[in-house]
Amino acid sequence: MTYYYLKRFLLWIALWGIVSLSEGLAQDNDKVEILQAAELSGETINGVEIRKLKNNVIIRHKGQTLYCDSAYQNLQANNLEAFGNAKLVDSDGSVVTSKKMLYDGNTRFAKAIGNVVLVDEQKVLETEQLDYDMSSKVAYYTVGGKITDPENVLTSQEGTYDTKSKIFYFKKNVVIISKKDGDRIDSDDLIYNTVTEIAYFQGPTRITTKDNDVLYANQGTYNTRTKVSNFKGRPKVVNEKYILEGDSLYYDNLKEFGIAIGNSQMLAKNDSILVNGDVSMFWGKEGRSKVYGKAIARQFSDKDTLFLIADTLISVNNDSTLQKYVLAFNHARVFRNQMQAICDSLVYNRGDSTIYFFRNPILWSKDNQMTADSIRVQTANNKIKTAFLRQNSFVISTDTLQNFNQVKGRYITAHFIESQIRRVDVNGNAESIYFAIEGDTVMTGMNRAECSDMKLIFKAQNKLQSITQYNKVDALFIPPHELEEPQKRLKGFIWRKEERPQKAEFIRRIRREAGASIDETSQEKGG
DSSP states (O other), X not given: OHHHHHHHHHHXXXXXXXXXXXXXXXXXXXXXXXXXOSEEEEEEETTEEEEEEEEEEEEEETTEEEEEEEEEEETTTXXXXXXXXXEEEOTTSOEEEEEEEEEETTTTEEEEEEEEEEEETTEEEEEEEEEEETTTTEXXXXXXXXXXXXXXXXXXSEEEEETTTTEEEEEEEEEEEETTTOOEEEEEEEEEETTTTEEEESSOEEEEOTTOOEEEESEEEEETTTOEEEEESSOEEEOSSEEEEOSEEEEETTTTEEEEEEEEEEEETTTTEEEEEEEEEEETTTTEEEEEEEEEEEXXXXXXXXXXXXXXXXXXXXXXXXXEEEEEEEEEEEEETTEEEEEEEEEEETTTTEEEEESSOEEEETTEEEEOSEEEEEEETTEEEEEEEEEEEEEEEEOTTOXXXXXXXXXXXXXXXXXXXXXXXXXEEEEEEEEEEETTTEEEEEEEEEEEEEEEEEOGGGXXXXXXXXXXXXXXXXXXXXXXXGGGSOTTOOOOGGGSOOHHHHHHHHHHHTGGGSOGGGGGTXX
């Protein structure tokens, strides 16, 4: 028994003597240092000296410590192969484990193979093969990998991890999934900063949130913690109710707030309203949006399309308060097949189909022109039902001979059937001029009247059927041969046909401002 222990003791002395001798002779800090091995043997293969280490092997080199079951060390090349439960611990605290590991002492380059796991603080990288440059502290894989941190799970075909900056670089089939809410990022080229939790991408990227909002972009950043995005490259956000698009896009998913800048476009799906402008802003929780800078809106329907131009457009569509309206500010222009208008500003209440026109409005419907300080219009089936003119009200219409029939007063209420005036009520300072026509070709005279109030009833094609005058009536019929040109006009008469909006101008504006992003087929709606 004494002989057995003496033999073991002498073996350990020999082992450490060999190790110490090799390290002492090397006098070189680049050489790999063997700290421990239960068994040590050596042989020369093809002229190369190979050292074999077995059982509880521990090796150290420039701040890295390698643990394994066994290892082959090439003394001349200063590299080694580690087998079985290989574990590489760096001085920065990161740890790599694998079935097998190759380590080059000259380049400080490690290659981990089989069930590779890199742990760095709270980040875990898993792959089948990992190259790790211990000098630069950069690890990379090309055979598919998975990274897990407290907030997200990331996968990709290729990846690089800088353990100093804590930044991952991913390529090919990149997917990031939030542990907390399931938000998902799909990309082919993405950088992820594990400290700031911000993802940067330079290629086609899709982000899907837990609420099924989908964001598309080609360049930009996404904060996986705050859910705030900054995109470029014609990005857009799509959800159940809206699509928001622009040359660049800021979107806060938690607040449901977005800003699209440059050739912006916003579509309200449920209301079939498409708006273009320089800048679009969207508050999803409030159901509110704002578009400014050459703004143009279209509301599509089966039979007609409403076009609206203004410097600024604001839309409110709040389901909780049942508020649904559109506001247009500065240089507003409206076109619909059965109605056109210009004014400084307007409010369109989509709940009751009422439009309010303010500051010098002009309203046209077929052969009728209406002006006043303000106008309120009730519509039905995309056609004017009733028009309420307030202060300095003036209605002009043309007959079959292109004569100008005129009504003016303080307040005018005009009732329409199929966009043609059938009844006009005038209250306060009423004046009228109407031409009497026999058939459709002969003018037999002109009726001119003044009174306090007036009611006019019309047949088709603006033909006067009856007129009823109230209080202080002053009426005159003038035959054709006695008519002089000044008598054919009421004071304040201005025929403003040249200012009437035409559909062609809206189409040109859309093509010029919105360009290729607009679905050209939408222009065909409404005839």
